[in-house]
Amino acid sequence: MDKYNLVFNSSSPKYLQLSEHIKGLITSGKLTNHYKLPSIRKLASHLKVSTSTVVQCYNNLEQDGFLYKKTGGGTYVIGDNNITSLKEEFSDISLENSVPFDLASATPSPVFFPVKTFKELINQVLDRDGGYAFNYQEEGGYLPLRQSLSSMLSNYKIYATSQEISIITGGQQGIDIVATALLEKDDYVIIESPSYPGAVASFNSRGANIIEVPIRKSGIDLIQLEKTLAQYNPKLMYLMPDFQSPTGYRYDLNCRKKVVELANKYNTFIVEDDHFSDLNYTSTPLPPLKSLDNKDKVIFIKSFSKVFMPGLRLALMLPPSSLYRQLNDVKKHTDISTSGLVQRAFDLFLREGLWEEHIKSTKHIYARRFSTALKMLERTLPWEVPFTHPSGGLCIWVTLPQQYDSQTLYFEALKKGVAILPGNRFYLNNNQHNSFRLSFTSVTEQEIEKGTKVLGNTVKQFLHEYRNLHHIKHEKDKFF
Amino acid sequence: MDKYNLVFNSSSPKYLQLSEHIKGLITSGKLTNHYKLPSIRKLASHLKVSTSTVVQCYNNLEQDGFLYKKTGGGTYVIGDNNITSLKEEFSDISLENSVPFDLASATPSPVFFPVKTFKELINQVLDRDGGYAFNYQEEGGYLPLRQSLSSMLSNYKIYATSQEISIITGGQQGIDIVATALLEKDDYVIIESPSYPGAVASFNSRGANIIEVPIRKSGIDLIQLEKTLAQYNPKLMYLMPDFQSPTGYRYDLNCRKKVVELANKYNTFIVEDDHFSDLNYTSTPLPPLKSLDNKDKVIFIKSFSKVFMPGLRLALMLPPSSLYRQLNDVKKHTDISTSGLVQRAFDLFLREGLWEEHIKSTKHIYARRFSTALKMLERTLPWEVPFTHPSGGLCIWVTLPQQYDSQTLYFEALKKGVAILPGNRFYLNNNQHNSFRLSFTSVTEQEIEKGTKVLGNTVKQFLHEYRNLHHIKHEKDKFF
Ligand SMILES: Cc1ncc(COP(=O)(O)O)c(C=O)c1O
Ligand SMILES: Cc1ncc(COP(=O)(O)O)c(C=O)c1O
Numbered sequence: 001m002d003k004y005n006l007v008f009n010s011s012s013p014k015y016l017q018l019s020e021h022i023k024g025l026i027t028s029g030k031l032t033n034h035y036k037l038p039s040i041r042k043l044a045s046h047l048k049v050s051t052s053t054v055v056q057c058y059n060n061l062e063q064d065g066f067l068y069k070k071t072g073g074g075t076y077v078i079g080d081n082n083i084t085s086l087k088e089e090f091s092d093i094s095l096e097n098s099v100p101f102d103l104a105s106a107t108p109s110p111v112f113f114p115v116k117t118f119k120e121l122i123n124q125v126l127d128r129d130g131g132y133a134f135n136y137q138e139e140g141g142y143l144p145l146r147q148s149l150s151s152m153l154s155n156y157k158i159y160a161t162s163q164e165i166s167i168i169t170g171g172q173q174g175i176d177i178v179a180t181a182l183l184e185k186d187d188y189v190i191i192e193s194p195s196y197p198g199a200v201a202s203f204n205s206r207g208a209n210i211i212e213v214p215i216r217k218s219g220i221d222l223i224q225l226e227k228t229l230a231q232y233n234p235k236l237m238y239l240m241p242d243f244q245s246p247t248g249y250r251y252d253l254n255c256r257k258k259v260v261e262l263a264n265k266y267n268t269f270i271v272e273d274d275h276f277s278d279l280n281y282t283s284t285p286l287p288p289l290k291s292l293d294n295k296d297k298v299i300f301i302k303s304f305s306k307v308f309m310p311g312l313r314l315a316l317m318l319p320p321s322s323l324y325r326q327l328n329d330v331k332k333h334t335d336i337s338t339s340g341l342v343q344r345a346f347d348l349f350l351r352e353g354l355w356e357e358h359i360k361s362t363k364h365i366y367a368r369r370f371s372t373a374l375k376m377l378e379r380t381l382p383w384e385v386p387f388t389h390p391s392g393g394l395c396i397w398v399t400l401p402q403q404y405d406s407q408t409l410y411f412e413a414l415k416k417g418v419a420i421l422p423g424n425r426f427y428l429n430n431n432q433h434n435s436f437r438l439s440f441t442s443v444t445e446q447e448i449e450k451g452t453k454v455l456g457n458t459v460k461q462f463l464h465e466y467r468n469l470h471h472i473k474h475e476k477d478k479f480f
Numbered sequence: 481m482d483k484y485n486l487v488f489n490s491s492s493p494k495y496l497q498l499s500e501h502i503k504g505l506i507t508s509g510k511l512t513n514h515y516k517l518p519s520i521r522k523l524a525s526h527l528k529v530s531t532s533t534v535v536q537c538y539n540n541l542e543q544d545g546f547l548y549k550k551t552g553g554g555t556y557v558i559g560d561n562n563i564t565s566l567k568e569e570f571s572d573i574s575l576e577n578s579v580p581f582d583l584a585s586a587t588p589s590p591v592f593f594p595v596k597t598f599k600e601l602i603n604q605v606l607d608r609d610g611g612y613a614f615n616y617q618e619e620g621g622y623l624p625l626r627q628s629l630s631s632m633l634s635n636y637k638i639y640a641t642s643q644e645i646s647i648i649t650g651g652q653q654g655i656d657i658v659a660t661a662l663l664e665k666d667d668y669v670i671i672e673s674p675s676y677p678g679a680v681a682s683f684n685s686r687g688a689n690i691i692e693v694p695i696r697k698s699g700i701d702l703i704q705l706e707k708t709l710a711q712y713n714p715k716l717m718y719l720m721p722d723f724q725s726p727t728g729y730r731y732d733l734n735c736r737k738k739v740v741e742l743a744n745k746y747n748t749f750i751v752e753d754d755h756f757s758d759l760n761y762t763s764t765p766l767p768p769l770k771s772l773d774n775k776d777k778v779i780f781i782k783s784f785s786k787v788f789m790p791g792l793r794l795a796l797m798l799p800p801s802s803l804y805r806q807l808n809d810v811k812k813h814t815d816i817s818t819s820g821l822v823q824r825a826f827d828l829f830l831r832e833g834l835w836e837e838h839i840k841s842t843k844h845i846y847a848r849r850f851s852t853a854l855k856m857l858e859r860t861l862p863w864e865v866p867f868t869h870p871s872g873g874l875c876i877w878v879t880l881p882q883q884y885d886s887q888t889l890y891f892e893a894l895k896k897g898v899a900i901l902p903g904n905r906f907y908l909n910n911n912q913h914n915s916f917r918l919s920f921t922s923v924t925e926q927e928i929e930k931g932t933k934v935l936g937n938t939v940k941q942f943l944h945e946y947r948n949l950h951h952i953k954h955e956k957d958k959f960f
Binding site for chain 2: 109137180207336
């Protein structure tokens with residue numbers, strides 16, 4: 001109930017103040033769609049106001065389209081669709097009407113999707129295959145696509161037959177399948193810290209114990225990692241060696257080799273989540289963990305969401321052969337099979353050599369945005385606010401001084417029309433956190449220039465005000 | 481290892497006899513795709529043959545395309561794609577090259593899919609929405625589709641707002657989401673007996689205890705059901721009130737009411753799996769459990785696979801509002817969101833009133849096949865082999881006399897070019913079972929006529945031979 005707490009002033013009726021407060025909770029995503037509000041009696045007694053204040057407030061919010069009532073079933077939130085970020089826990093959904101400067105979403109911008117080409121391919125598939133494109137697909141996925149992917153993978157030094165590849169409904173599904181197949185309650189799982197909340201949600205749903213190991217510029221902290229492996233004997237580690245989300249860090253070659261060695265030594269599986277490796281702007285590609293894996297420890301998942309189109313819901317999974325059957329059985333009870341139409345159209349896309357072209361042009365666009373963003377941030381952010389300088393991917397990770405809460409900054413920035421992604425969601429303990437993520441997929445270069453300026457000013461002002469406000473506490477902190 | 485046992489005769493080389501035996505295991509689905517075969521040494525010692533016999537056998541099978549070898553990694557099965565049924569555990573995948581008379585698959589035939597129309601709608605969507613059709617969709621699903629579905633549901637006497645409906649990637653995903661959200665290890669779940677193996681797979685993956693309650697012509701056995709509810713206090717019951725799979729039985733009105741009452745009385749949820757109710761050929765529609773549910777106990781799942789096109793991977797879920805958030809959170813970590821393109825095209829299909837038309841024409845086709853099939857079975861099956869006479873759906877359930885194994889009949893029928901679906905897979909204890917399922921979606925009326933004749937003769941011969949073979953045992957059985 002604490003989130004409803006507010007200090008009433010005498011400037012306006014209490015029900016209006018309460019309305020504004022609850023509106024704020026909704027637009028900031030603290031109260032999400034379909035959330036059930038406390039009963040009138042309960043809220044009134046909690047806030048020490050009359051029930052009629054709460055009644056008026058709820059009626060008011062209902063009229064404004066923030067709440068709906070169910071006959072006999074209480075009052076519920078209608079989530080705010082106009083604000084991109086906080087309420088979406090991990091899917092980075094970029095909505096059509098969003099804030100002026102959306103530096104939060106890492107979903108590729110729909111304007112760059114090769115819609116015309118893909119439309120043609122869909123039509124070709126339907127003319128060629130008719131209703132068979134709308135049937136269940138064979139186990140493992142549409143065979144010709146698996147063959148195309150097998151040859152695509154050799155470009156990454158991964159050599160796999162079509163029989164070893166599974167086609168799945170997005171990378172998230174791959175993570176969820178692995179969790180379902182391999183984890184039982186109280187099993188241990190290692191993740192990078194910070195990490196991707198979608199994976200955490202899957203591991204949590206199996207009742208696993210998740211352990212965070214810090215990631216640094218050159219990759220996961222190997223000393224911590226080995227200590228954790230020795231201590232907890234985890235079933236798997238979930239890693240993003242290329243342009244990690246949210247930090248943008250990339251494992252160096254040494255780290256890659258060591259991580260695979262450690263997986264062998266401690267007999268644990270690695271889930272390698274590759275969703276960004278193709279968006280390599282300035283560095284030499286490094287071998288995926290899967291290509292270094294000679295003991296069949298790596299479950300390789302390659303999503304086509306971030307480099308192609310998320311709505312396809314398409315990814316590939318390449319597990320060790322010892323896990324193939326088990327993971328496919330789980331895939332089957334998860335959603336039987338992935339859309340045949342999409343698999344067939346994507347197969348043509350690959351066969352016609354359009355993939356390489358697409359990657360090239362996408363990289364070109366994002367590389368420019370990225371370098372503009374990095375240049376601008378150098379200029380606009382104060383020196384006490386460092387940020388990562390990734391050579392690829394879609395994310396930059398910005399760190400405020402220790403005691404500052406990026407969620408508070410989020411609200412400040414939002415008022416000025418800039419959306420950022422507060423860092424707490426990328427940690428298990430998602431209390432306040434001083435880092436935040438920026439991304440530049442939904443904004444043009446001009447918007448990046450303007451948006452980063454606004455952000456820079458907001459950060460400066462935020463640091464300044466916060467310092468004044470917390471002066472005493474701040475001073476006091478120095479003694480500890 | 482026991483399945484490899486065989487008694488060698490002297491008529492042909494041992495490696496050939498072993499090859500034939502293993503081929504049989506593969507084509508019958510007892511060894512499935514990617515199954516790892518025992519090592520040469522192990523199998524040789526188990527069968528008491530020389531290792532060179534096994535080497536020759538494996539080479540032979542590899543040449544014939546039944547096996548593949550991995551360097552240093554053993555020998556694996558290449559599943560047989562030409563035979564529809566046994567190896568597919570539950571997804572009813574109907575393959576393009578199948579047996580002459582496929583009476584096993586209950587997947588609608590691709591030739592009846594409205595491909596042309598749907599292709600147009602896809603093009604319309606892409607012209608209208610461009611890349612947005614390939615983006616992640618909003619939580620709960622594409623809002624206009626939810627609105628269309630809300631109005632569709634009122635035809636079933638289900639009144640729900642778009643805010644209460646979730647769009648999911650097929651009915652199987654709905655079952656899996658419910659299992660993940662509601663079940664913990666050792667929780668109890670009630671299913672009908674026989675039931676749908678895909679649901680069982682999901683419940684098993686959560687470590688649930690599954691209890692079977694028999695289904696009869698008028699619905700689930702209410703006395704047994706109440707006893708089981710009282711004894712086990714289950715978290716949920718998974719029910720198919722309309723043209724149950726595999727029996728074709730339909731709950732009568734009384735049974736529907738009682739089941740909902742019992743859910744209230746014993747405070748348990750019902751998963752109502754509606755995948756066939758639209759295929760009602762001759763009876764008056766009965767209200768879905770969801771429409772009788774005034775205590776918010778029913779999670780309604782409506783799949784569009786069987787009445788429309790399975791490869792769309794599209795279904796709706798309408799949970800009690802108390803579960804909405806929880807189930808949507810699981811949906812999110814399962815696959816983030818369902819394909820936006822498919823949702824948008826299906827929305828247009830509904831908005832243009834094409835759904836009713838489609839159902840009408842589909843029903844027309846299947847009703848004729850069904851009545852032909854029933855008529856033919858009356859004629860061709862011996863009197864000791866009763867079968868259900870459903871008024872809708874796609875399945876007929878045939879029962880051999882008690883001691884006969886439908887799996888043995890399956891192999892006999894397959895030799896004659898007829899595929900049936902042995903009953904054991906629809907029970908928890910999937911040892912031998914005397915019932916089997918027939919379906920008529922992948923065969924023309926002529927094929928039904930011919931196929932049922934062949935089947936009838938096979939059954940007669942099977943009963944006859946079996947009786948001779950088991951004469952003594954049979955006689956003996958009488959004393960027990
Ligand atoms: C790090 C990471 N991995 C995996 C995914 C899942 O993406 P998809 O299921 O669309 O492939 C996401 C999506 O946001 C992500 O950020
Ligand atoms: C009884 C039953 N329910 C649900 C499903 C799942 O179908 P889908 O996921 O294609 O909607 C099937 C598929 O075979 C089925 O037979």
